[in-house]
Amino acid sequence: MSALFHPLIDRFQRRITYLxxxxxxxxDLRCSYCIPKGFKGFEEPAHWLTFDEIERVVGLFAQLGVSRVRLTGGEPLLRRNLPDLARRLSALPGLADLSLSTNATQLAHHAAALRSAGVNRLNISLDSLSAERVAQISGRDSLPSVLAGLDAADKAGFQRIKINMVAMRGVNEADILPMAEFCLARGYTLRLIEAMPMGETGRNTDYLDLGPIREQLAARFDLRPQALELDGGPARYWSTADGRGQIGFITPISQHFCATCNRVRLSVDGTLYLCLGQEEKLELRPMLRGGADDATLIAALRDAIELKPERHTFVEQPEKIVRFMSLTGG
Known part of the structure; x- marks a missing residue:
C-alpha cells in the first residue's frame, strides 16, 4: 500500500474508520431536543455537496481506511434520489457497511429501494410509543407513519434494526419500559441515549442519567453486559440471557466514550467536524469546488485528523456548542 493511503490515526492513537x-x-419534524420551532436558518441548497462531490470524498475516506458510512441529516430521506447516492457509495472499494439514520416518517416509501441500493442497516429515531408523547416531542403526530416505516423495513429484509430513543427526564421516562418490551418482542435493538447540550434545544432538555435505568432494565429482562460491541459504534450493549435481544446505552454525559471514538462527521455543506462536542473542523467544499486534486484533499484530511480533540467537554462547558444537532449531522 502506498504511504499516501496509510490509515487515518489521530494523535491519541485512535483509528478513524467511521464517517x-x-x-x-x-x-420534517421539530423534535424538542434538536431543531427549535420556527427555525429557518438552513443551509442554501447551492451549498450542499452534490452526489458527485460526496462520492469523491467518501471514496477518498475509503482509501484511507474508513469502512463504515452512515447517511444522516436532518432527515436524510428528504434528499431527492437518496437511493441513487446509496447505490454509488455502496459500490466504492473498501466500504464494507452503509447504514442510514432516519425518523422513518418517509421510510415506507423508500425502504425497498434503499435495501436494493446497498443500505445494510437502519437506525430509527423513536422516543415513545405514545402518540400523544410523540406529538409533544416531535411537533406532530408522526407515530403512524413511523410504525408503517418499520413494517416496510421488516418486509424489505433489513436485519438488526436499531431504535434510537433519547431519554428525557420528566418527558418520556415512563415510556422506556414499554419501548424495551416492544423492541425485544420485534427483534429490534433499543438504544437509549442521554440528551446532549447541543445548541439551545439540547441545553433546554432535562438530562436523564441512564445508569439507574440500565440497572432497572437489567433486572427486568435479565440482561448481561455484552463483551463484543455491535458495529463499532458508541453504545455499550447488554444482552438477554439467551443472547437474542440487546439494549444499548449511549452515555456521553454520565460515562463518555471518547477514548474509543473512531468517527468524524461531514455536514451537508462539506464541513468536516472532528468532534460532536468541539469546534475543530475542516471546510472541504471550497477545496472541492476550487479544483483541488486527490493528493491535496488527502493531505487536508490527514491534517484535519490531527486536530481531533481528546474528548468533548459537555459536562464542563455545556454552553460551548451553539450549533444544533441537525446542522452538525446526526
Missing part, C-alpha cells in the same frame, strides 16, 4: 455523512439539514 457520519449528512445529506441534508432539513427535517
Amino acid at each position: 457520519r455523512l449528512s445529506v441534508t439539514d432539513r427535517c
Whole structure:
C-alpha cells in the first residue's frame, strides 16, 4: 500500500474508520431536543455537496481506511434520489457497511429501494410509543407513519434494526419500559441515549442519567453486559440471557466514550467536524469546488485528523456548542 493511503490515526492513537455523512439539514419534524420551532436558518441548497462531490470524498475516506458510512441529516430521506447516492457509495472499494439514520416518517416509501441500493442497516429515531408523547416531542403526530416505516423495513429484509430513543427526564421516562418490551418482542435493538447540550434545544432538555435505568432494565429482562460491541459504534450493549435481544446505552454525559471514538462527521455543506462536542473542523467544499486534486484533499484530511480533540467537554462547558444537532449531522 502506498504511504499516501496509510490509515487515518489521530494523535491519541485512535483509528478513524467511521464517517457520519449528512445529506441534508432539513427535517420534517421539530423534535424538542434538536431543531427549535420556527427555525429557518438552513443551509442554501447551492451549498450542499452534490452526489458527485460526496462520492469523491467518501471514496477518498475509503482509501484511507474508513469502512463504515452512515447517511444522516436532518432527515436524510428528504434528499431527492437518496437511493441513487446509496447505490454509488455502496459500490466504492473498501466500504464494507452503509447504514442510514432516519425518523422513518418517509421510510415506507423508500425502504425497498434503499435495501436494493446497498443500505445494510437502519437506525430509527423513536422516543415513545405514545402518540400523544410523540406529538409533544416531535411537533406532530408522526407515530403512524413511523410504525408503517418499520413494517416496510421488516418486509424489505433489513436485519438488526436499531431504535434510537433519547431519554428525557420528566418527558418520556415512563415510556422506556414499554419501548424495551416492544423492541425485544420485534427483534429490534433499543438504544437509549442521554440528551446532549447541543445548541439551545439540547441545553433546554432535562438530562436523564441512564445508569439507574440500565440497572432497572437489567433486572427486568435479565440482561448481561455484552463483551463484543455491535458495529463499532458508541453504545455499550447488554444482552438477554439467551443472547437474542440487546439494549444499548449511549452515555456521553454520565460515562463518555471518547477514548474509543473512531468517527468524524461531514455536514451537508462539506464541513468536516472532528468532534460532536468541539469546534475543530475542516471546510472541504471550497477545496472541492476550487479544483483541488486527490493528493491535496488527502493531505487536508490527514491534517484535519490531527486536530481531533481528546474528548468533548459537555459536562464542563455545556454552553460551548451553539450549533444544533441537525446542522452538525446526526
